[in-house]
Amino acid sequence: MAQQIKAIRGMNDILPENIHYWHRIEGTVRTLLGRYGYNEIRMPVIEKTELFKRSIGEVTDIVEKEMYTFDDRNGDSLTMRPEGTAGCVRAAIQNGLLHNQTQRLWYQGAMFRYERPQKGRYRQFHQIGVEVFGMDGPDIDAELILLSARLWRELGMESMVTLQLNSLGSADSRAAYRDKLTAYLGQRKEQLDEDSLRRLDSNPLRILDSKNPDMAELIANAPKLTEELDDESKQHFDALCRTLDAAGIKYEINPCLVRGLDYYSKTVFEWVTDLLGAQGTVCAGGRYDGLVTQLGGKESSAVGFAMGIERLAVMMQENGLGGDDHYPDAYLVQVGERAMQQGMIVAEKMRDALPGLRLITHCGGGSFKSQFKKADRSNAQFALILGDDEIDKGEIGIKPLRGGEQQLLTVDAAIEYLQQQI
């Protein structure tokens, strides 16, 4: 045998036995977002590298060491998208979707990051993203959170996730706070651990999120982001919280919640779970009012979030949220030359008459015994039986495989029977 070729590290096949989780998530999201008036958009998987550098931020881990970047045959630097927001904004600008109008958009697809794989983290992973443009009030922030909360309810996961909320303030106040924090920490470098020293330059806000207990006191005494918020951001955040309170959405304000991508401002939120090990964030997003202009568009405010489908699927799987396994309704057993010839025709007739019928016709011959065995393994409700006897009588046998008597019916009567049963 020739040498086998294996899939690339961190890039997984999604097998038939698990696909129903994906269908459940994708189907629920699609209809739910439709109910809120969101429209799907599809973008290319590959974009110019510059797009991600400008949006995500040059000094982020994603851009510095996690992107699949390569030169195409013209020498242009291209990158396989590590996230969806940048491409969505680019597409919206390029196609004039933001020209004095509002947009409620969503997309779904594969993203790529060169990371060390672990539970809930893969090199090719899949996200569903939702982005809204042209609305700057807290009402739309609330809408996004409400619709995500509804999604958890519809997936049966509402008890598994909790909402964390924070405000980063406007770009200006965030920058001011960043300076203040950097100054505070810079004077206490000797107390910082190795990771934090590195973050001091790249992303000082993340130091607040450090899990190192030795740094707890230092962090507790650091200047607070909430105290530096500008009035507008504060009002925006308060209004959002009031709406969530009125809607009965529980949340926890987490002053250490900082997004890893540079473009966020004001509202940020995360739905987290403790059921997934270290990768506890299942859905995260926030406001990014500055990004559209940063990418060359006319000023337009924006909010959005993304969720990781793999993480949701694992959570469903590990917690017995089955999803809809689609078993066949019937399996046609056909033995003998005449039956094999007519079986296909009978099966087609049944599919014509019953568009909802899931019917497998047995192919490949074999004894009654072996065909019945396959019928049973297929999890079908009924076995349809066609052999010489049935052909002679112009009828077909129907046997319920989960208990019940076998019957001999004309094809028309069988169709009627199946119609009542499925």
Added chain:
RNA sequence: GUGGGCGUAGUUCAGUUGGUAGAGCCCUGGAUUGUGAUUCCAGUUGUCGUGGGUUCGAGUCCCAUCGUCCACCCCA
């Protein structure tokens, strides 16, 4: 990029102090004429991740490498 665990049939795993491999499940066939899921019988499947080394002899010991899982980091 860093650390730890693990790589043996399609799959889950066993393999004792080093003596060239086994079990369950799955799959296939059979247990009188055309009937499955239970039971019984029989059968197929492996360069023991890869490459070196030690040894008369390595699945078992050593080194390297790749993969995988989990964690750090990062993030959805």
